[in-house]
Amino acid sequence: MEPSSTDLWNTADPLNQAKDKESSIKPEKERSRKAAMRYVRLKTQDGTIVEGLVPEKPLASIAEGGVLKFNRCYLVEDLGKVGRLWVNREFKSDDDLPKDLPLFEHIKQVEDDQKIPEAPVLSVEKLRKWYPLKRGFFETVFSKTEMSVKAVDEVSFNLSKGEIFALAGESGSGKTTLGKVVLRLVTPSSGHIFFLGQDITKLSDKEMKPLRREMQIVFQDPFESLDPRMIIKEIIAEPLRVQGTLEVDVNGKTRTRKMGEREIEERVKKMLSEVELVPPEEFLYRFPHEMSGGQRQRVAVARAFVLSPSFIVADEPVSMLDVSIRAEIVNLMVDLVKKSQASIVFISHDIALAKHIADRIAVLYLGKMMELGQAENLVDQPLHPYTQALVSAVPVPDPESKRMKDVISGEIPSPVDPPSGCRFHTRCPYAHERCTVEEPLLVEVEKEHFVACHLYS
């Protein structure tokens, strides 16, 4: 038995019996078996996702001594579906346990099926980031209610390999916070982040360091994100110096090795030509202030891609640039992502731009995901009233199509005390009573098109 799979399998907590009376997962059986449960999600052959619980020792035999492994092809016999298992999580407490999930008794490994998609690079589950508000002394004495800024509230999504995933929304919608949380630059308040199948939600900084090689960020403002006292060569070489290079030794194990000066310079030069700062020799010894905004952003892109990461967050990378240069930088990033098969979370308030470059778009409002779908479909046929408002507010460069449509009124409310029920109900033209009390869930209304709105449920 492999050590990694062993601890995946054996450390699960036994299910508490009392709590389970309400849940539909066969309480009788569990009580008698006292089995540890494991939450699994299966992406099946037809692309649907099946989630459920698996008992510690499934009744049917699994190859390799009954051990479930990541990223393998399994057959859930209860449902007759074949798919790849890609999230496997244990539950420390019963409150964590998803209610109303089916229990898969029979799981069998099948031969690998290439058609079934691989595990997502990044998987985010019910992620939440609340910032507590500082309160005065008397407030803490006289009022027990804690106030916090609900920047990101229960957001879930998956990012597949090579995907461009856009986060759109107004300022204050939590886009940037979400980007920082998934990189673990900010610690989430609750929820889970799985990066390459590993739960990174609670890793320490030290444990995160080797993973940082795989996750990078491009910031909004290239005037602030580059150190003015460093030359371009040093800026791009810094990640290489910190992380070194990966090598496979004689025993077939990968290990990191420090890079030599000449090697670093070669790598930096190669990266500079990849971001079209040619000839690279001309730029190596410049300072950031000797370059234009577009060139600086190219340096920032080079710095992010120099370690060939598998995941990049680009936080409004072009909003500070001039219109004529914007397209160049966007195209450059799209090309690099396609070439290196990296996945990218592209944060942008410009939903028109997102439509042209992203594979999928998620629309955020006050920290909640309102709509998620294929980029073109979402912008052309927006379902959520907020997305509709966002799309119709984008100016069209055609003087004959003067928008006489009404723009929704008001501005984004404070995330400290978001509206009850659906957070958008205060500005929604279709709001009815249900919207003020009940929070809509994100449901799939068309294939791959999710929306959180009572109009569709």
Add this chain to the structure above:
Amino acid sequence: MENISFKVEAGEALGIAGESGSGKSTVALSLLRILPQGGYIRKGSITFQGQDLVTLPENEMRKIRWKGISIVFQGAMNAMNPVYKVGDQIAEAIKLHDKGVTDSDVKERVAKLLETVGIEPSRSNNYPHEFSGGMRQRALIAMALASNPVMLIGDEPGTALDVIVQAQTLKLLRDLKDRLGLAMILISHDLSIIAETCEKVAIMYAGKIVEYGDAVSIFKNPLHPYTQGLIKAFPSIKGSRVRLSSIPGQPPDLLHPPPACRFNPRCPYVMDVCKKDEPLLEEQEKGHVVACHLY
């Protein structure tokens, strides 16, 4: 900035578009004669209601500002004084320009102005930090309208705002223009904003107007290669997914502008003549002039 000519009539909006550093804002500041120190108007005339503003003495010019031409600046966050109430700041503008108004009159006018831009008059006792970005921008517009100007200049009025708030602000400006019959100059780097708001468009590149004309004819039939590039650089929300196109190169250094046509180093159709002779603005269609050797 060199050789700029245009005309704006009452109830009409002119949009000035171009990259940063193309001299858009300098045009606005020159109209009001509030250029930063060291800048001055060397030649030419600005005729406003029959008066030449360039030769006007400073004390006369002060009467034109706000009552004749007023301006809404870009950074709504920084354009207001944080330690004065919003209402008082608007009242100050009224008192300065209309001597002898009573306090109750001023109060009434402030309330009315705030109502025109869609802010509750009771909020006039708030400080700027208590306003949201969009409201601050509205308050700035109210302030610009304080002395019933004939012409309003908007210097990137929507740039720092979110799309929805930006759309609200532009709608307000459009409504005000129609309702009050204002002449308007809208300066923006965003062509789509100009397309939606203005009847006439001037495209500036490196301190010169390269194309000028009706919005419809410019957007339907852009003639100058720079205008074509600028229009293509904007991803449209309509239509299918395309790879974005850009204008290669960067705006020139205005200390040493390229000779002859200033766009020649970046132009895809560059010819020998472009490096020797400067193209002049010539009429190609009715009310549509362009400075390019292609025509």
